[in-house]
Amino acid sequence: MEKKTYNLFEAAQKQFDHAAELLELDGATRDFLRMPMREYHFTIPLHMDDGKVKIFRGFRVQHNDARGPAKGGIRFHPLETIDTVRALAMWMTWKTSVANIPLGGAKGGVICDPHHLSLGEQERLCRGWIRQVIKNVGPYSDVPAPDVMTNAQHMLWMLDEYEVITGERHPGFITGKPVGMGGSLGRREATGYGVIITVREALREMGIPPEDTTASVQGFGNVAKYAIELYQKMEGKVVCVSSWDENDQCSYSFQKKEGIDLNELSSISDSFGGIDKEKAADLGYAVLPGEAWLEQEVDILIPAALEDQITCENVDKISKRVKIIAEGANGPTTPEADEALNQKELFVIPDFLANAGGVVCSYFEQVQSNMNYFWEKDEVLGKLDAKMTSAYVAVSDFAKAHKLTMREAAYVISVNRVAQACRDRGWV
Ligand code: GLU
Numbered sequence: 001m002e003k004k005t006y007n008l009f010e011a012a013q014k015q016f017d018h019a020a021e022l023l024e025l026d027g028a029t030r031d032f033l034r035m036p037m038r039e040y041h042f043t044i045p046l047h048m049d050d051g052k053v054k055i056f057r058g059f060r061v062q063h064n065d066a067r068g069p070a071k072g073g074i075r076f077h078p079l080e081t082i083d084t085v086r087a088l089a090m091w092m093t094w095k096t097s098v099a100n101i102p103l104g105g106a107k108g109g110v111i112c113d114p115h116h117l118s119l120g121e122q123e124r125l126c127r128g129w130i131r132q133v134i135k136n137v138g139p140y141s142d143v144p145a146p147d148v149m150t151n152a153q154h155m156l157w158m159l160d161e162y163e164v165i166t167g168e169r170h171p172g173f174i175t176g177k178p179v180g181m182g183g184s185l186g187r188r189e190a191t192g193y194g195v196i197i198t199v200r201e202a203l204r205e206m207g208i209p210p211e212d213t214t215a216s217v218q219g220f221g222n223v224a225k226y227a228i229e230l231y232q233k234m235e236g237k238v239v240c241v242s243s244w245d246e247n248d249q250c251s252y253s254f255q256k257k258e259g260i261d262l263n264e265l266s267s268i269s270d271s272f273g274g275i276d277k278e279k280a281a282d283l284g285y286a287v288l289p290g291e292a293w294l295e296q297e298v299d300i301l302i303p304a305a306l307e308d309q310i311t312c313e314n315v316d317k318i319s320k321r322v323k324i325i326a327e328g329a330n331g332p333t334t335p336e337a338d339e340a341l342n343q344k345e346l347f348v349i350p351d352f353l354a355n356a357g358g359v360v361c362s363y364f365e366q367v368q369s370n371m372n373y374f375w376e377k378d379e380v381l382g383k384l385d386a387k388m389t390s391a392y393v394a395v396s397d398f399a400k401a402h403k404l405t406m407r408e409a410a411y412v413i414s415v416n417r418v419a420q421a422c423r424d425r426g427w428v
Helices: 008-023 027-033 082-098 119-133 152-166 187-206 222-233 262-267 277-282 290-295 335-343 357-371 377-402 406-424
Strands: 038-047 053-064 070-077 105-111 142-146 214-218 237-245 250-255 286-289 300-303 324-326 347-349
Touching: 008 027, 008 082, 008 335, 008 406, 027 406, 038 082, 038 119, 053 070, 053 082, 053 119, 053 142, 070 082, 070 152, 070 357, 082 105, 082 357, 082 406, 105 119, 105 142, 119 152, 142 152, 142 357, 187 222, 187 300, 187 324, 187 347, 187 357, 187 377, 214 222, 214 290, 222 237, 222 262, 222 300, 237 290, 250 277, 250 290, 277 286, 286 290, 335 347, 347 406, 357 377, 377 406
Parallel strands: 070 105, 070 142, 214 237, 214 300, 300 324, 324 347
Antiparallel strands: 038 053, 053 105, 237 250, 250 286
């Protein structure tokens, strides 16, 4: 696992600098927005099941909260770094801004591998994370949510710890909670569905019926699964998915040319989305190397796993047939690879627009939690569709009017809103 020389925060800053140039932002605003406003680094002592105590590193980065309380997920990942969290926090600021919801951007993380922690250990880690940052997060300052390898149960443990310490009920403190315990119907589906709503709009603009298209997806976690579900409901055909194999410490791609069966693959995958390769082979899937998902002859590619996946090394392997790349993950494309995609005139729906559905629904969850009144699923998904569609259309119209890429247009719109909020508050 040598990779990681690539610095995600530098990539995020490079993208921001380009947007600042396009917007002709003044120096102070640039300096302010290219760094997080606040960050917290801490240690979490964890009492392991075997009686030993292990120390874990945790982070929370609040990039900007000019437009509202900071918002963003918490990742559990063995290769987490502070610079990764900084980049992801910055992208949350642009994400809430492009979706035009009244929130800022933050991200948190713990360097750990939950594959190797028991449920009890995971619970104590969640509670430990809250104890270290309780003074700096809260329903009106910074509202966490799930992200890579964290889920609704983790959020509930964190909420409980927060409520035990404060001695009050604050269901709006955290989002992505279980339905029935302050969670919103539709939150589980929201990120993946949101990705496909943007794909649907892109196809509409291109005049291509979804039922005539095929797709290949990287990842089989929460985002990927629900993206596949909605895309299949639109009668699109997914021919390949990839997933991480914890035993072999590498990923594999699973291909079925007549179309993958979502329920079948879900039934042979673990809770982290790792697909059992022997069982998949028995079910008639071709088990291919990890990168094969990217080399498929399809119309749509959906990277929905981790950052730094479409790079200079593999960008040329993308088939000429591919028309749309919808970034379900945060930061899946390096800036250099992005340039190559632009040269190929590939239509890229950038991450913080494509995957904004999660935080949009988190916002709905926050609103419902604060009111303690919960909506029906159709209402949530209808509101999600309306928000995602209008964000997409605004970016697409702006891109066409100013001859920009979708990424540039999304950046200009979102950075401009945040910069304006900072100016309006008298900060810069
Ligand atoms: N972790 C998700 C993201 O990257 C959701 C964040 C949230 O709901 O606050 O957008």
